[in-house]
Amino acid sequence: KENEFSVLEGFYLIHETIGRGGFAKVKKATHILTGERVAIKILDKAALGDDLPRVKQEIETLKFLNHPHICQMYQTFDTDRKIFIVMEYCQGGELFDYIVQRDRLTEVEGRRIFRQIASAVAYCHQKGVVHRDLKPENILLDSENNVKLIDFGLCANSTNCHKVELETCCGSPAYAAPELIKGERYIGTQADVWSLGVLLYALLNGFLPFDDANLGILYKKIQIGKYEEPRWLSEGSKNILRCMLQIDPKYRVSVDQLLNHTWCQEGSQEPLPLVDTDDSMNVVDNDVIRLMAANIGVQPELLKSRLSLVNYDKYELATYFLLLRRKQKTGVQIFR
Numbered sequence: 001k002e003n004e005f006s007v008l009e010g011f012y013l014i015h016e017t018i019g020r021g022g023f024a025k026v027k028k029a030t031h032i033l034t035g036e037r038v039a040i041k042i043l044d045k046a047a048l049g050d051d052l053p054r055v056k057q058e059i060e061t062l063k064f065l066n067h068p069h070i071c072q073m074y075q076t077f078d079t080d081r082k083i084f085i086v087m088e089y090c091q092g093g094e095l096f097d098y099i100v101q102r103d104r105l106t107e108v109e110g111r112r113i114f115r116q117i118a119s120a121v122a123y124c125h126q127k128g129v130v131h132r133d134l135k136p137e138n139i140l141l142d143s144e145n146n147v148k149l150i151d152f153g154l155c156a157n158s159t160n161c162h163k164v165e166l167e168t169c170c171g172s173p174a175y176a177a178p179e180l181i182k183g184e185r186y187i188g189t190q191a192d193v194w195s196l197g198v199l200l201y202a203l204l205n206g207f208l209p210f211d212d213a214n215l216g217i218l219y220k221k222i223q224i225g226k227y228e229e230p231r232w233l234s235e236g237s238k239n240i241l242r243c244m245l246q247i248d249p250k251y252r253v254s255v256d257q258l259l260n261h262t263w264c265q266e267g268s269q270e271p272l273p274l275v276d277t278d279d280s281m282n283v284v285d286n287d288v289i290r291l292m293a294a295n296i297g298v299q300p301e302l303l304k305s306r307l308s309l310v311n312y313d314k315y316e317l318a319t320y321f322l323l324l325r326r327k328q329k330t331g332v333q334i335f336r
């Protein structure tokens with residue numbers, strides 16, 4: 001039993017299992033060199049069978065998504081039987097539980113959360129990735145209740161979009177767009193915006209716009225597209241929901257238009273990360289490089305060139321990401 005994690009020995013301390021998703025087990029762990037907490041998704045290749053390509057897809061996608069509201073992958077490697085994905089730990093757990101505990105969110109809290117989700121989805125769309133399974137269960141929160149988008153197992157990008165059949169791509173019926181349910185050819189970004197509408201509705205109301213125990217009736221309700229507008233909804237929130245829950249996708253807003261909608265602009269907003277945050281992937285942080293280089297006794301330039309390969313099976317890339325995250329959280333002084 002213990003030898004299945006021997007590949008992690010000396011690098012990560014494994015703690016309890018914090019969740020299961022499909023063929024995956026997610027364990028809490030500690031990145032030994034920095035003492036930082038991480039989550040490790042462990043998949044058994046044999047159990048995956050023909051789902052293996054989906055996992056490879058998620059790994060390739062996570063490799064080039066680098067955004068504060070997308071769960072960051074730090075390292076990934078595999079043994080003959082297992083695949084390991086080391087990721088950012090999200091202390092706050094699932095958004096789904098966060099809503100259930102509060103019945104529903106206030107408009108201010110709902111707007112803060114929704115803007116972070118929309119900025120993550122806008123970033124994905126700008127990188128040519130559609131998520132296709134947006135729902136509260138796939139949105140985690142960190143220790144400051146900031147959003148972390150996860151589970152890109154169902155996502156599509158320009159390469160695989162024609163391959164994925166209907167049944168595997170409509171992740172959760174209640175969040176699936178009408179055109180996706182009809183089995184018509186559909187545009188992934190537009191289907192994601194519909195799911196965002198269902199998500200915002202769930203955030204602000206604590207229940208789903210379209211719901212029924214019977215799948216056939218649920219599909220009918222989605223295609224009719226009529227939903228209740230509870231009295232506590234403001235005019236602005238009713239308006240932005242209508243923009244997303246348009247049954248005809250050609251009348252549906254894009255996620256960029258969403259972020260500029262007056263409802264999103266209301267109130268005091270913390271600045272959203274610029275959509276093209278991935279230039280941080282290339283510009284490595286010199287404070288972190290200097291600290292790491294001194295620690296392992298190499299020239300900063302050599303370490304920089306090794307890291308710039310962004311080779312995810314290297315432990316030191318995980319070290320770099322975790323030190324960078326610590327610097328972002330606690331400021332520079334610990335690095336000087």
Ligand SMILES: CN(C)C[C@H]1CC[C@H](N2C(=O)N(C)Cc3cnc4ccc(-c5cc(Cl)c(O)c(Cl)c5)nc4c32)CC1
Pocket residue numbers: 018019020021022024026039041071087088089090091093094137140149150151152153
């Ligand atoms: C219901 N889902 C399909 C799976 C569930 C697995 C545990 C997870 N979790 C929890 O359930 N906590 C209670 C804590 C927790 C803390 N940090 C996490 C960090 C990353 C992930 C994660 C999980 C999966 Cl399956 C991914 O694909 C990615 Cl990209 C990331 N899950 C975490 C996680 C929430 C989701």
